[in-house]
Amino acid sequence: xxxxxxxxxxxxxxxxxxxxxxxxxxxxxxxxxxxxxxxxxxxxxxxxxxxxxxxxxxxxxxxxxxxxxxxxxxxxxxxxxxxxxxxxxxxxxxxxxxxxxxxxxxxxxxxxxxxxxxxxxxxxxxxxxxxxxxxxxxxxxxxxxxxxxxxxxxxxxxxxxxxxxxxxxxxxxxxxxxxxxxxxxxxxxxxxxxxxxxxxxxxxxxxxxxxxxxxxxxxxxxxxxxxxxxxxxxxxxxxxxxxxxxxxxxxxxxxxxxxxxxxxxxxxxxxxxxxxxxxxxxxxxxxxxxxxxxxxxxxxxxxxxxxxxxxxxxxxxxxxxxxxxxxxxxxxxxx
Amino acid sequence: xxxxxxxxxxxxxxxxxxxxxxxxxxxxxxxxxxxxxxxxxxxxxxxxxxxxxxxxxxxxxxxxxxxxxxxxxxxxxxxxxxxxxxxxxxxxxxxxxxxxxxxxxxxxxxxxxxxxxxxxxxxxxxxxxxxxxxxxxxxxxxxxxxxxxxxxxxxxxxxxxxxxxxxxxxxxxxxxxxxxxxxxxxxxxxxxxxxxxxxxxxxxxxxxxxxxxxxxxxxxxxxx
Numbered sequence: 001x002x003x004x005x006x007x008x009x010x011x012x013x014x015x016x017x018x019x020x021x022x023x024x025x026x027x028x029x030x031x032x033x034x035x036x037x038x039x040x041x042x043x044x045x046x047x048x049x050x051x052x053x054x055x056x057x058x059x060x061x062x063x064x065x066x067x068x069x070x071x072x073x074x075x076x077x078x079x080x081x082x083x084x085x086x087x088x089x090x091x092x093x094x095x096x097x098x099x100x101x102x103x104x105x106x107x108x109x110x111x112x113x114x115x116x117x118x119x120x121x122x123x124x125x126x127x128x129x130x131x132x133x134x135x136x137x138x139x140x141x142x143x144x145x146x147x148x149x150x151x152x153x154x155x156x157x158x159x160x161x162x163x164x165x166x167x168x169x170x171x172x173x174x175x176x177x178x179x180x181x182x183x184x185x186x187x188x189x190x191x192x193x194x195x196x197x198x199x200x201x202x203x204x205x206x207x208x209x210x211x212x213x214x215x216x217x218x219x220x221x222x223x224x225x226x227x228x229x230x231x232x233x234x235x236x237x238x239x240x241x242x243x244x245x246x247x248x249x250x251x252x253x254x255x256x257x258x259x260x261x262x263x264x265x266x267x268x269x270x271x272x273x274x275x276x277x278x279x280x281x282x283x284x285x286x287x288x289x290x291x292x293x294x295x296x297x298x299x300x301x302x303x304x305x306x307x308x309x310x311x312x313x314x315x316x317x318x319x320x321x322x323x324x325x326x327x328x329x330x331x332x333x334x335x
Numbered sequence: 336x337x338x339x340x341x342x343x344x345x346x347x348x349x350x351x352x353x354x355x356x357x358x359x360x361x362x363x364x365x366x367x368x369x370x371x372x373x374x375x376x377x378x379x380x381x382x383x384x385x386x387x388x389x390x391x392x393x394x395x396x397x398x399x400x401x402x403x404x405x406x407x408x409x410x411x412x413x414x415x416x417x418x419x420x421x422x423x424x425x426x427x428x429x430x431x432x433x434x435x436x437x438x439x440x441x442x443x444x445x446x447x448x449x450x451x452x453x454x455x456x457x458x459x460x461x462x463x464x465x466x467x468x469x470x471x472x473x474x475x476x477x478x479x480x481x482x483x484x485x486x487x488x489x490x491x492x493x494x495x496x497x498x499x500x501x502x503x504x505x506x507x508x509x510x511x512x513x514x515x516x517x518x519x520x521x522x523x524x525x526x527x528x529x530x531x532x533x534x535x536x537x538x539x540x541x542x543x544x545x546x547x548x549x550x551x552x553x554x555x556x557x558x559x
Contacts, residue, residue, distance in 0.1 A: 151506045157495075158545055195377040202483060204462045204499035205506075235375045242373055247349040251466060251507075272373035279372070280347075327505075 008307060009064070009075045009100070010300030013093025014085025014113045015138055016044050018053040019296030020064040022075070025304050027123055030068035032290065032297035033060045038176055043166065044137075050088035057096045064296065072104065077312070079109040079303020081116065083321030085138065090320040098315055107312040109303045113294075114139060114326040117287075118150060119305060120298035121260035125285035130258035133245050133273065136293075137162035137262055140207070140241065141326060142248045145334055152327045153248035154205035161241055162263045164209040168233055171217055172226055180289060185234040186267040193231025196224060200236055205247055207240045234268060242272045249280060259286040262293040305333045350386075350482070358408055358418055366390075368415040368482075383415045386482040391417050393458060393481035400456045402449050403477040422477045427465040431508055443515045445476055447522020450496065453478075454535075455527060457488045459496045464503035494538030497523070501539070 005024060012019035012034070019034035037052035039045060065072055080097035083090060101108040117139075118132050132150070134141045140161040142154035159167075165185065169177075174184045199215050201208040216233040220226055249257065257277050263269060264287050277284035291297060306312075309332040345353040345364065354365040368383040391410045394417075398404045405420035431439065446468065453460060460467075461483030469477040485492065500519060504512035524532035 147509070149509075151509065152502075153506050157542065195375050197377075197381060200378070200382065203495050204464065204483065205502065206499065232375075236378065239371075239374045239378060243349070243371075250347070250349040251464075275373040276371075 008303040017294035021296030021300035023300035031064040053092040083324035116298035130256035135263035443518035444522035447519035451526035
């Protein structure tokens with residue numbers, strides 16, 4: 001490894017994933033090691049998740065360095081996910097990242113988690129200026145770059161798409177999905193079902209999922225067959241998202257669409273978006289599964305972009321930002 | 336239909352195709368809500384039917400209370416089509432950036448008044464963006480695209496309407512968004528009165544606070 005090469009180590013810890021990624025300034029990802037906290041029951045408990053992060057951090061970082069074939073002093077800077085996310089989880093990751101930066105006396109780079117999902121998607125799927133559909137357990141955002149920032153053209157007014165899907169799945173006692181398995185809802189959507197009308201809530205460019213979730217769970221209590229409810233719930237939730245995405249596509253006139261975030265793995269979302277893109281003669285890109293969910297590589301790569309544009313933060317000012325919005329972040333590496 | 340002898344595609348929107356046609360020798364717009372392959376067939380039919388019906392009703396209702404909208408000539412629910420007046424003018428989306436500050440202010444005041452007029456009469460537009468507003472040659476601002484609207488006096492729905500207006504300004508006209516929204520509210524209060532204006536505005540901040548990652552402190556302070 002030549003010394004003038006810029007290598008950034010990135011730490012991700014916004015929610016259930018603790019990740020360590022190592023990226024090189026030519027766009028190569030040298031390592032992407034992640035550990036996901038899976039609750040025994042229910043959703044993510046922030047304190048339990050943060051304990052998981054502290055417990056696995058050492059192992060994951062050592063593994064990442066080994067995979068990358070570098071020593072820890074080879075890195076040029078440390079990047080960390082400053083927000084948005086769950087406070088205790090962000091704090092756990094930030095504490096570890098700070099310690100490494102202080103120990104090595106290396107620059108410290110703040111990275112916005114949402115920006116990182118977009119940048120890793122652009123890097124890996126090789127698109128340039130896409131309309132971004134970013135869907136995960138914590139975020140549902142439709143965004144496009146304009147005048148120095150990722151502007152938001154649509155988002156959920158309440159809970160996230162992934163959150164809505166997860167809560168519904170848990171209520172039906174679906175097992176926690178493994179990263180490479182077909183989601184039970186995807187299997188049902190492929191097999192088809194009887195459509196039951198559920199609240200379809202599109203407000204301008206925004207969507208709302210909480211009403212749909214409540215109504216779907218109520219239908220099951222009322223005795224409708226769970227398969228039909230699951231089918232209708234999944235196609236309705238997804239159609240709402242695709243509709244606002246198409247609206248944003250018509251509005252912005254972008255020629256590329258990028259699906260990113262944990263729910264980019266959804267076969268249904270992929271096939272729906274592909275259909276819209278074919279009709280509108282737009283290129284469709286989807287982030288590969290290993291970079292879809294939260295991961296360390298995306299923080300490392302965005303850290304490189306930021307570092308090359310002089311973005312660093314003094315440790316004493318590096319407080320986490322649990323409510324840091326995507327459209328508050330300046331993006332100097334794009335014109 | 337014999338009265339239609341030529342059709343010219345004007346534009347492809349997110350959910351509909353727009354054609355310029357001759358309707359009894361007058362230039363008119365034909366708006367056709369097209370099927371979406373990605374949607375379940377039943378869901379697709381239900382959405383296209385309800386939005387076509389709603390749009391036609393709301394366009395007419397809005398016009399009757401003095402909010403400029405295209406005249407509805409003909410509705411065919413079976414093929415999800417509305418034929419309406421061709422409003423000649425410029426969309427505010429393209430026009431806005433080229434205007435002077437005072438002209439922008441004047442237009443925003445007017446927009447606010449129109450929104451208030453709708454709300455006072457139990458109509459919410461549902462998709463207020465500068466793409467859905469046309470400055471007519473006569474100087475009137477026309478509102479179009481009522482497919483997501485509804486008949487309601489609900490304060491929450493009014494709040495969402497204004498919230499959407501603000502969001503549209505923030506994403507499309509980010510440099511002048513704050514200023515514009517202030518004038519829109521000013522125009523809104525001119526019609527609705529200070530007290531209703533305030534309660535709707537409070538609702539807007541509450542709706543905003545439900546969004547992901549919005550700082551809540553400011554809102555709490557306002558409610559105290």
